[in-house]
Amino acid sequence: MTLALRQSLLENLDAAHNLARWLVRDGAAAEDVVQEAVERALRYAASWRGDNPRAWLLQIVRTRAYAWLAERRDKAEVPWDDIVPLTDPAPDPEAALSSQQQRLGLEAALLALPAELRECLVLRELEEMPYRDIARVTGVPVGTVMSRLWRARRALIERGARP
Amino acid sequence: MTLHCDEARLLAQAELDDELDAGRAAELAAHAANCKDCAQLRQDLSGLSGRLRALPYHRAPDALRARLASNLTPPATAPRRRWLGTGTGFAAGFALAAALAAFAILPRGAPDMTSQLVNAHLRSLQAEHLVDVRASDQHQVKPWFTGRLDYAPPVREPAGYTLLGGRLDVLEGRPVAALAYRSMQHTINLYVLPGDRGPETSSQQSGFNLLRWQQDGMTLWAVSDVSLEGLRSFARAWNQTP
Numbered sequence A: 001m002t003l004a005l006r007q008s009l010l011e012n013l014d015a016a017h018n019l020a021r022w023l024v025r026d027g028a029a030a031e032d033v034v035q036e037a038v039e040r041a042l043r044y045a046a047s048w049r050g051d052n053p054r055a056w057l058l059q060i061v062r063t064r065a066y067a068w069l070a071e072r073r074d075k076a077e078v079p080w081d082d083i084v085p086l087t088d089p090a091p092d093p094e095a096a097l098s099s100q101q102q103r104l105g106l107e108a109a110l111l112a113l114p115a116e117l118r119e120c121l122v123l124r125e126l127e128e129m130p131y132r133d134i135a136r137v138t139g140v141p142v143g144t145v146m147s148r149l150w151r152a153r154r155a156l157i158e159r160g161a162r163p
Numbered sequence B: 001m002t003l004h005c006d007e008a009r010l011l012a013q014a015e016l017d018d019e020l021d022a023g024r025a026a027e028l029a030a031h032a033a034n035c036k037d038c039a040q041l042r043q044d045l046s047g048l049s050g051r052l053r054a055l056p057y058h059r060a061p062d063a064l065r066a067r068l069a070s071n072l073t074p075p076a077t078a079p080r081r082r083w084l085g086t087g088t089g090f091a092a093g094f095a096l097a098a099a100l101a102a103f104a105i106l107p108r109g110a111p112d113m114t115s116q117l118v119n120a121h122l123r124s125l126q127a128e129h130l131v132d133v134r135a136s137d138q139h140q141v142k143p144w145f146t147g148r149l150d151y152a153p154p155v156r157e158p159a160g161y162t163l164l165g166g167r168l169d170v171l172e173g174r175p176v177a178a179l180a181y182r183s184m185q186h187t188i189n190l191y192v193l194p195g196d197r198g199p200e201t202s203s204q205q206s207g208f209n210l211l212r213w214q215q216d217g218m219t220l221w222a223v224s225d226v227s228l229e230g231l232r233s234f235a236r237a238w239n240q241t242p
């Protein structure tokens, strides 16, 4: 079982890092989070039920990422909106946004969403996970996943529709 | 039967996420054909999805992958059972460091019971030696202790906790029964010793929580990284299990 688990962990490193990176929003911290998560996954290999190693690993990654965020919040709370300007460029309302600007704007908007909403979108749109797996990773019922996805999407759509 | 917009919105999202069955999809299509708002929403959702999928996917950097891969690939000659100091691989290395950290804060002289318990807990995790006898059936665990101990530890599987199995451990220089449980993603080691040692008490060390209580003339020590509250729930469930 352990060999199979190690293999699965390797196969899911990209997913682990992607989720960590989007949650902690910091490159070095994301690597630390993934390393910690893999260490824990190995320590608690006995608690792996043998199914869906990706959801299991991502659940641990998420827990470590939130721990990191909580620790940092204790030290100095800096609202994300203050660090990365939500690019609402276009001083001239008539000016069309370049696709690059739009992409950056969407990225910033996603990064500015509350983590609970952001993680659902990342798991759904970037990892293409079904609701059931997202629920397992985030530890909430499927109905909550759906409502978080809905709130996240509506926020981004409304933002994009803003003139 | 007409669909309301409230419901159509949820269906539109489920459709986008491939979570909608064909019947409901047909209902949604019929509604959207006559509802401008919901038709627009479907477009907005799918447009947003396309733009989100074009955002950066943060693959694991090569350096991180290389670092972890060398530790995730066990050597072909890895011994089946590892113990303190002879461990190979990442898990053992990490847990060894954790064990050393625990030792580092031990008082000089004989380690107290809390330290012994935490060290025993760490040993069980690092060595991947949680159990000597697996609990495919809890009735196999209890007889296994017979002849190995001079007392008969109760073996229970409280509701909500999975009994992984049992093993022998050494505390205060004598062999004792250790039962390993899984709860969510956590491992709980329960040490069962004969005799009373007084009322319930809890402590913390090296990031682990410990809870001691007694029942039926046995002293029970639970050690885990679950919260103290979690351990108390475990104790309650244990006490209520026949």
Ligand SMILES: [Zn+2]
Residues within 6 Å of the ligand: B004, B005, B008, B031, B035, B036, B037, B038, B039
């Ligand atoms: Zn409608």
